[in-house]
Amino acid sequence: MAGINDVGQSGLSYIDQLKQLQDQKKPDETTGKQDLKQEDFLSLLTKQLAQQDPFKPVGNDQMIAQMASFATVDGIGKMNNQFETLNDSMTSNQALQASSLVGRDVLVPGAAGIKQDNAGMAAMVKLPKSLDNLMVRVEDAAGQLVRTFEVGAKPAGDTRVEWDGKDQNGNPLPAGKYKVRAAGLLDGESKEFPVSTYANVNSVLLGKGNGNVLLNLAGFDSPVRLAEVLEVGKA
Incomplete structure (x- = not known):
């Protein structure tokens, strides 16, 4: 050969x-x-x-x-x-x-979050620099503005903001999906900043052969990857 x-x-x-x-x-x-x-x-x-x-x-x-x-x-x-x-x-x-996350709140990227009955909603804003005044806008599922409020001066980094679940007139709003937007003056220009919201974990499932672990979140149409979770909150 x-x-x-x-x-x-x-x-x-x-x-x-x-x-x-x-x-x-x-x-x-x-x-x-x-x-x-x-x-x-x-x-x-x-x-x-x-x-x-x-x-x-x-x-x-x-x-x-x-x-x-x-x-x-x-x-x-x-x-x-x-x-x-x-x-x-x-x-x-x-x-x-x-599976230990089932029933707990997790922080995931995205401005849309779920408000429960007779409760407010929390979100996390990432600021590249310190601000003299951080402004927060809350919109309903239809994109209509329901509330604006000032948070005040905040340092650079992650800033937790809380909405009491009421409209501009102090009336409680129904449960559902709401979007939190955060903005402020940065170097003399109005800028909008990345927002993450909390959601409750309903169940855990395996990805379709791709090695990903997915979380089904209450009120969310599609699951999110476990790797996307930024923080685990209270049960």
Whole structure:
């Protein structure tokens, strides 16, 4: 047997024979897995040895190199399977740990939050610099302004703001989804700042094979990833 690209008695080079073998080992339509294993490479190697030119037999270095290649391919396949198993295990552990969040409030990015009956709503504002006066606007689900109030001077960093759940006239507003917006003068210009809101965790679920753990939040149409949670609040 000569090199990888040499042609044997079958008229096909090693690469061509390997491709032909791979075509015969097409992925299963149900599982999507490929059955090409190290035994197949060894079978091909045996055929090559039988078809080699007796006047130019394969050298030991070539034999060792090809065996090493076969072992490497098989080892990579086994390692990938082990990583998949490890990933599944880590995802399950994350889901188990995340189950302790059910019934608790978590802080997630986004200005929209849920107000409960006879209660207010809290949010977190991230300020790049200190402000002389932070202004907060609250809008209902339709985008209508229901309340504005001043928070006053605040330093740079995360600032917690609380809305009492009432409109501009002091009347309690119904439960539902509301949006909190925060703005102020920064370097002489009016700027709006990122806001995060609290939501209650209803349940925990696993992502669709992507290793993500998702949280179903009360009042939210779609789940959020556990990795997006910024803070865990009270139960």
